[in-house]
Amino acid sequence: MSDRQTKTDVILIGAGIMSATLGTLLKELIPDWNITVFEKLASPGEESSNEWNNAGTGHSALCELNYTVEKPDGSIDISKAVKINEQFQVSRQFWSYLVNSNLIRNPQDFIRPLPHLSLVQGEKNVSFLKKRFEALSNNPLFKGMEYSEDPRKLMEWIPLIMNGRVSNEPIAATKIDSGTDVNFGALTRMLFDHLKRKDVDIHFKHNVDDIKRNRDGLWELKVRNLDSGTVERHTAKFVFIGGGGGSLPLLQKSGIPEGKHIGGFPVSGLFMVCKNPDVIEQHHAKVYGKAKVGAPPMSVPHLDTRYIDNKKSLLFGPFAGFSPKFLKTGSMFDLLGSVKPDNVLTMLAAGAKNVPLTKYLIQQVMLSKEQRMEELREFIPNAKSEDWDIVVAGQRVQVIKDTPTGGKGTLQFGTEVICAADGSIAALLGASPGASTAVSVMLDLMKRCFPQHINEWEPKIKEMIPSYGISLLEHPELIREIDFSTAQTLGLHSELALV
Numbered sequence: 001m002s003d004r005q006t007k008t009d010v011i012l013i014g015a016g017i018m019s020a021t022l023g024t025l026l027k028e029l030i031p032d033w034n035i036t037v038f039e040k041l042a043s044p045g046e047e048s049s050n051e052w053n054n055a056g057t058g059h060s061a062l063c064e065l066n067y068t069v070e071k072p073d074g075s076i077d078i079s080k081a082v083k084i085n086e087q088f089q090v091s092r093q094f095w096s097y098l099v100n101s102n103l104i105r106n107p108q109d110f111i112r113p114l115p116h117l118s119l120v121q122g123e124k125n126v127s128f129l130k131k132r133f134e135a136l137s138n139n140p141l142f143k144g145m146e147y148s149e150d151p152r153k154l155m156e157w158i159p160l161i162m163n164g165r166v167s168n169e170p171i172a173a174t175k176i177d178s179g180t181d182v183n184f185g186a187l188t189r190m191l192f193d194h195l196k197r198k199d200v201d202i203h204f205k206h207n208v209d210d211i212k213r214n215r216d217g218l219w220e221l222k223v224r225n226l227d228s229g230t231v232e233r234h235t236a237k238f239v240f241i242g243g244g245g246g247s248l249p250l251l252q253k254s255g256i257p258e259g260k261h262i263g264g265f266p267v268s269g270l271f272m273v274c275k276n277p278d279v280i281e282q283h284h285a286k287v288y289g290k291a292k293v294g295a296p297p298m299s300v301p302h303l304d305t306r307y308i309d310n311k312k313s314l315l316f317g318p319f320a321g322f323s324p325k326f327l328k329t330g331s332m333f334d335l336l337g338s339v340k341p342d343n344v345l346t347m348l349a350a351g352a353k354n355v356p357l358t359k360y361l362i363q364q365v366m367l368s369k370e371q372r373m374e375e376l377r378e379f380i381p382n383a384k385s386e387d388w389d390i391v392v393a394g395q396r397v398q399v400i401k402d403t404p405t406g407g408k409g410t411l412q413f414g415t416e417v418i419c420a421a422d423g424s425i426a427a428l429l430g431a432s433p434g435a436s437t438a439v440s441v442m443l444d445l446m447k448r449c450f451p452q453h454i455n456e457w458e459p460k461i462k463e464m465i466p467s468y469g470i471s472l473l474e475h476p477e478l479i480r481e482i483d484f485s486t487a488q489t490l491g492l493h494s495e496l497a498l499v
Contacts, residue, residue: 014243015039045188053394058180116179245326349409423449
C-alpha cells in the first residue's frame with residue numbers, strides 16, 4: 001500500500017460523456033484549475049457512453065413518442081418534448097464551438113444527419129400521432145416535420161419497413177430530416193484526447209473504493225490502482241461522480257444527506273444487429289414506434305441506422321433484460337449492496353408498485369431469438385433470422401426515490417443530478433435522454449455547485465453557447481440562426497437554412 005497523497009481542485013469519477021463534457025467546460029472557463037480523472041476501465045467511453053451500449057440517437061424529441069403525452073382531454077402535452085429539444089440545441093452549440101475553435105476535429109466522426117421517424121399502427125395510435133404532429137409542426141423547433149397515412153408515401157420514406165406489409169390496420173408516420181445519429185463513444189474519446197492535451201491528469205484502471213469528507217472540508221478519495229494493487233489518497237475541493245450505474249454506491253459512501261432515501265433498479269438492454277449488407281442499405285433513418293402497454297419508457301422499439309467506426313449498421317431494439325449488476329463490468333452483488341437502512345423502505349415500496357414492470361422484465365429475459373425476430377417483423381415483415389445477431393447493450397440504473405406526486409418508492413426514468421447543499425460534490429444518476437443533453441445537464445450542475453463563479457463565467461459561456469439563459473421558443477430568430485450555423489459546422493441538415 002502507498003501513503004502517497006495528492007491534492008487537486010476537481011476530481012471527476014468516470015471517463016464517460018458526462019465527465020468529458022464537464023471537464024471540457026471547466027477547462028474553457030478556468031484553465032488554471034487542476035483536474036484529475038479516475039476511470040476503472042482501460043479507456044474512456046467504455047460503459048454507457050460506448051457506441052454499442054446506447055441507441056446513438058441525438059435525442060431531441062423529434063421521433064420519441066414517450067416525450068409527448070396525451071392528456072385526459074385528448075390534447076397533446078409537448079412541454080417535455082420542447083425542453084429536450086432545447087437541451088439538444090445547447091449540445092449542438094457547444095460541439096460547434098469546439099469544432100470552430102479546433103479543439104476537436106472531424107465532426108462527421110461523431111455526428112451525422114439522419115431522418116427521424118415515428119411509426120404507429122391502429123386507429124387509436126394513428127389518431128394520437130396526427131394530434132402530436134399538429135401540436136409540434138407549428139413549433140419552430142420542429143419545423144419541417146411531415147405526416148402521412150399514405151402507404152405509397154411511406155414506401156418512399158421507409159421501403160424496408162413497408163415492403164411485404166399485408167396488415168389492413170391503419171398506419172401512419174411522421175418524418176423530419178433534421179434528426180441525427182450520434183456516436184457518443186467517439187465523442188467521449190475525442191473530448192478526453194482534448195483534455196489530455198490540456199494537461200488534465202487522467203488515470204485509467206483506477207477504481208475509487210471510498211470517499212469521505214475531511215475536517216478541512218476537502219473530499220478524500222481512496223483510489224486503488226487495478227494493475228499494481230497500490231492504494232493512494234487523493235483530495236479535492238470539488239468531486240463529480242459520473243460513473244454511470246456506479247454512481248449510486250459512491251454517492252451513498254459520501255454520506256451527504258441529499259443521497260439518502262435513494263435507490264436504484266438496474267435494467268439491461270439487448271439489440272438485434274443486422275449482418276446482411278443488402279438489408280442495411282435498404283434503410284436510412286431512425287424509426288421509433290410506441291412502447292407496449294406495461295413496458296418501461298426506455299423500451300420503446302426502434303429500428304436505427306447507425307454509423308459505427310464510419311461503417312453503416314442497422315440495429316433493432318431494445319429488448320429489456322435484468323441483471324443485478326449496476327454496470328456491464330459490475331458485480332452480481334451491486335443491487336443487494338445498494339440497499340441501505342435509509343432506503344430499504346423506499347426500495348420495498350418500489351417493488352410493490354412495479355409488479356407489472358417486474359413481470360415484463362421476466363418475460364423479456366425469457367424470449368428466444370425467434371420470439372425477438374417476431375417483434376422485429378412488426379417493423380420488417382420480411383426479416384430473416386440468419387441476417388440478425390443479438391448484442392448485449394449497456395446497463396441503466398433507474399433512480400428510485402420518494403416524491404410528492406408519486407409517493408414512496410417512485411421509479412424515475414430521467415437523468416438526475418444530486419448535489420450537496422454546499423455544492424462541493426455532485427453525482428449524476430439515471431438514464432435517457434442522458435448523453436444527448438449532457439451539456440445542458442452539466443451547465444445546470446455548474447450553476448448549482450459554483451454559484452459564486454457563474455456571473456464571471458457567463459460571458460464565456462455565452463460565447464460557447466449563444467442561447468445560454470434564453471428560451472429559444474421566445475426567440476424564433478435565434479432558433480433559425482443556431483440551426484443554420486450549427487448545421488454548417490457539424491455537417492447536418494438544416495430545415496431553416498433557406499427561411
